[in-house]
Amino acid sequence: MKPYVFITRKLPDEVVKPLLQNYEVSMWEQEDIPVPKDLLLSEAKKADALLTMLSDSIDEKVLTAGKKLKVVANLAVGFDNIDLKVASREGVAVCNTPDVLTDTTADLTFGLLMATARRLMEAAEFVKDGKWKSWSPLLLAGHDIHHKTIGIVGMGKIGETVAKRATGFEMNILYHNRTRKPAVEQELGAVYVSLDELVEKTDFIVCLTPLTSETKNMFTREMFKKMKQSAIFINAGRGPVVDEQALFDALVAGEIAGAGLDVFEKEPIGADHPLLQLPNVVALPHIGSSSVETRMEMMKLCLSNIQAGIEGNEPKTLVNKDWKPLVKA
Template sequence: MPENRPRIIRSVRLPQPVEDRITASFDAPPVPTSPLSTDEVFRLAEETKAEGLLVTHHAAIRGADVERIPKSVRIVATVSVGLDHLDVKAILDRGIAVTNTPDVLTDCNADLAMMLIIAASRRVKAYTEIIRNGWGHTLAMDELLGVRVSGKTLGIIGMGRIGQAVAKRAKGFDMKVLYHNRRRLDPLDEHGATWFGNLSDMLPQCQILTLHLPGNPESDSIINAKTLSLLPKGAVFVNAARGILVDEDALLDALNSGHLFGAGLDVCRNEPDPAPRLLAEPNVFMTPHVGSATIETRTAMGMLALDNVVAEVAGKPLLTPVKA
């Protein structure tokens, strides 16, 4: 067996093509049967003198965890775009590289956001429950009506790669697109959308609002009772970004009062155990944090993480380095 096989620990089972590559080209413990905790990842890394850690949010490395990273580790390669589970600056300060997997999951996350928009607007949760219960009666002309998506005004908070991809898709539905960022994008990246530097000015115009920004202390509860009250009555809300962005009590109050028509959520605050009120709410359509969950995208994410480990061990430039 070649001596230059990179030694890695992966915190979760990866798609089969990625696992096949690990078997062929890396030294690693057996495939985890369930996601490993941070402690388990560190223990295995210490035992095997691992050079690379492939992690997701299941194995967060924050605060005091950083000092416990085994000395053999040269790179933390997160199989995600989001970095809220890593204390990036502290890891870099230890001389350990950090990489993520941008770009390869943009399209699938944008596709899922559009699915949530349509599902929440067209009452897919209610329709699915009717069919599962056997249907049994013809619906009246005014029964279980949804709202039309085509032609609506869509507001996007966070016009990064995924936000831009959503804007492009929204054009196919003849939607008017608005967006809020701290800074305006180059017009070529706006895809015809209109920039609002002030969120409060944009929200009253948004018949549908979707979130595509990182979760951090600054953005914690950016969606709250005040911001929700600025949306027009009957608006649809979508979050395919991070659960921390939303005050869930305020969201449920807005739904129960009828101020919001519906919500589509791929994330929540207490994953993987959503608040019972969220699950019970008839106008909330939820998916289990699966924005990147396609064969093509998850495979590409795993391969990119491995490519970064190979580059680091070989002393070559990283493909997708994360800076402090």
């Protein structure tokens, strides 16, 4: 009997086809609707491998539903949706898709910064709504980006790549990270500072930190009050690192100038979300790595990880480094 692979979201046929040579494959046939939890549990009970999305909760119930599961390949660089401790205990390899999405996500992040600073979304809608009646000196005037100071919170590979983009605009670069990055400091002239100093001095605060117990609700109302009134906050990392009510209150009170968000505390959000009611907020549907080329590479990496995990080999991008394959029925 061929090993069984379940995919929790519809993927292109050309991506799935190579799997069919060696595995039995089933796929949730919806592109925009997450797989129901009861179906996920039913599939996990018989699966050797799961290809999952960041929106899927891969908890203890899923990881222990059956006796065959060997690998969970997450189609994302993040993996806070998976219980790593239980996965390691059960001998399940957990994999993500780093590196292949670094440049694409950095492009989106800097594009979001530019769109928010120069009020591009407002301006586009202004024209489409027929409101453009004449030219005026401060019509939809935004904020300059060149020669300003950018502060990057979370100087991982994506953060480093955003910093490279910033050098093209001759920006001053400050960063805060768990560890210093001397090579980045030397190459790009980035300066390591405390989080408090970063938010006080920068014109653009760019959050790219992963979600951990330490970073959850990192950006509080107190933190927003420390920012410049002209500051723009960009979050392309994880939604829950921001207290969204605090961000809303800070924007309404004029404590910061605007926000560009690709991630939210709970996704997806509805049109009635408070932050969407504000004209100085640019909101995107978590599309940081969403280019055709990059998403295809991410999918291929997931397939490679699945093959390795099923065969009992260490996957290329293993997350739970304490993983050891268990002999399973």
